[in-house]
Amino acid sequence: MTDDVRIRILSVDDHPLIREGIAAVIANEPDMELIAEASTGREAIQRFREYRPDVTLMDLRLPDISGIDSLIEIRAVNSDARVIMLTTFEGDAEIERALRAGAQGYMLKSMPRKQMLETIRRVHAGKKHIPSEVAALLAEHVGEESLSKRELEVLQKIAGGNRNSDIASLLYISEETVKGHVRNIMEKLGASDRTEAVAIGLRRGMIHL
Amino acid sequence: MTDDVRIRILSVDDHPLIREGIAAVIANEPDMELIAEASTGREAIQRFREYRPDVTLMDLRLPDISGIDSLIEIRAVNSDARVIMLTTFEGDAEIERALRAGAQGYMLKSMPRKQMLETIRRVHAGKKHIPSEVAALLAEHVGEESLSKRELEVLQKIAGGNRNSDIASLLYISEETVKGHVRNIMEKLGASDRTEAVAIGLRRGMIHL
DNA sequence: TAGAAAATCAACCCTTTCGAGGGATTACCG
DNA sequence: CGGTAATCCCTCGAAAGGGTTGATTTTCTA
Numbered sequence: 001m002t003d004d005v006r007i008r009i010l011s012v013d014d015h016p017l018i019r020e021g022i023a024a025v026i027a028n029e030p031d032m033e034l035i036a037e038a039s040t041g042r043e044a045i046q047r048f049r050e051y052r053p054d055v056t057l058m059d060l061r062l063p064d065i066s067g068i069d070s071l072i073e074i075r076a077v078n079s080d081a082r083v084i085m086l087t088t089f090e091g092d093a094e095i096e097r098a099l100r101a102g103a104q105g106y107m108l109k110s111m112p113r114k115q116m117l118e119t120i121r122r123v124h125a126g127k128k129h130i131p132s133e134v135a136a137l138l139a140e141h142v143g144e145e146s147l148s149k150r151e152l153e154v155l156q157k158i159a160g161g162n163r164n165s166d167i168a169s170l171l172y173i174s175e176e177t178v179k180g181h182v183r184n185i186m187e188k189l190g191a192s193d194r195t196e197a198v199a200i201g202l203r204r205g206m207i208h209l
Numbered sequence: 210m211t212d213d214v215r216i217r218i219l220s221v222d223d224h225p226l227i228r229e230g231i232a233a234v235i236a237n238e239p240d241m242e243l244i245a246e247a248s249t250g251r252e253a254i255q256r257f258r259e260y261r262p263d264v265t266l267m268d269l270r271l272p273d274i275s276g277i278d279s280l281i282e283i284r285a286v287n288s289d290a291r292v293i294m295l296t297t298f299e300g301d302a303e304i305e306r307a308l309r310a311g312a313q314g315y316m317l318k319s320m321p322r323k324q325m326l327e328t329i330r331r332v333h334a335g336k337k338h339i340p341s342e343v344a345a346l347l348a349e350h351v352g353e354e355s356l357s358k359r360e361l362e363v364l365q366k367i368a369g370g371n372r373n374s375d376i377a378s379l380l381y382i383s384e385e386t387v388k389g390h391v392r393n394i395m396e397k398l399g400a401s402d403r404t405e406a407v408a409i410g411l412r413r414g415m416i417h418l
Numbered sequence: 419t420a421g422a423a424a425a426t427c428a429a430c431c432c433t434t435t436c437g438a439g440g441g442a443t444t445a446c447c448g
Numbered sequence: 449c450g451g452t453a454a455t456c457c458c459t460c461g462a463a464a465g466g467g468t469t470g471a472t473t474t475t476c477t478a
Contacts, residue, residue: 148424148425149425151425173426174428176427176428176429176430177426180426181426181427193435
């Protein structure tokens with residue numbers, strides 16, 4: 001048994017049950033080893049510094065820092081870090097941000113063990129791995145214009161029940177400008193009104209409540 | 210070793226990782242035994258009929274039938290069935306529906322193992338068990354009027370980006386009636402406009418996208 | 419680093435829709 | 449019977465939404 005070739009894994013998730021599940025799946029694999037766990041983003045970065053895992057499994061939503069921000073931090077520590085995002089099905093916007101931030105893989109909690117293990121092995125081998133369901137979701141919106149920073153800000157305010165005039169005050173711009181942003185948002189998302197724009201933004205993971 | 214006093218458990222969740230986690234947690238307990246698993250609502254009802262578990266752990270959202278509807282089905286088979294809902298934090302509306310439908314316990318995926326095991330033991334002993342965080346969430350809205358069936362229908366249509374006149378056609382009622390419903394909805398939810406009403410409805414688990 | 423492209427800001431006009439008032443009728447349920 | 453839900457009607461001012469144009473700044477890229 002050559003212990004030193006084992007893939008050293010760090011798992012990050014705030015749900016004990018999930019971490020337990022990951023531990024159980026990995027425990028059965030002779031070529032893998034769970035070396036550390038974390039339940040928050042801050043802890044994840046800490047553990048990464050200490051253990052330098054070969055592969056990090058990271059939940060997208062964590063109580064303190066978001067999974068994506070944690071991922072960025074970790075890659076700042078080591079730009080070769082191999083990180084796999086692990087989530088239930090979120091919107092395509094989150095997935096894209098994760099990949100753009102440098103995630104090598106994307107794993108769904110609904111995937112069978114076999115596929116999860118394969119993903120870990122492939123990513124450890126230096127390949128990127130995105131499940132076909134996820135790829136299909138991404139493909140649905142390729143070429144579409146994405147919302148600008150400002151537009152996302154405005155959309156978030158709309159979701160909070162603010163009128164255009166309220167948003168204008170909050171962002172220190174004129175109401176006319178807000179209306180312009182709102183029109184662009186609806187146009188880009190294909191929404192028929194502001195309410196649907198919020199619904200689509202939420203579904204696609206662009207904004208959160 | 211008295212095998213026959215073991216708590217016989219059925220776990221229902223569409224995420225293999227979660228089922229794996231549950232299995233791992235239970236495996237360490239001498240007084241519990243995982244006798245069956247299911248990944249869909251239909252399968253859950255089937256397994257319940259076959260195995261008659263002492264306690265059923267059921268995820269709130271399942272691919273086919275919702276966890277609540279599965280719960281109702283199961284309690285139709287056996288009104289003494291002890292079922293614990295297992296979810297990430299959803300809105301208070303879902304929790305209330307689950308409890309109203311006869312769930313004896315509510316378990317959060319973010320709970321530590323110890324509390325989970327305690328919940329299982331308490332529910333098996335015939336007691337109800339709701340974690341304090343969940344109870345607090347429920348308490349936040351006690352006494353508040355809940356949305357009527359029709360109002361929920363209207364709210365769902367609003368979320369889809371429909372105008373009042375569209376909703377009127379869809380539901381075969383006049384636009385004036387729709388406006389009346391919309392006003393009641395905003396009043397009851399404390400929303401300043403229809404968009405915020407949708408946001409609140411989503412957050413509290415009254416509607417889904 | 420110069421120039422193009424995008425984002426942001428702002429203004430005009432005009433139509434449609436919303437949201438807040440008011441009040442009223444039917445039907446069902448405990 | 450009282451309460452609640454659901455239905456419908458009217459008015460009216462305030463927002464939202466659609467079209468267009470243009471100036472300024474930022475950002476990207478050739």
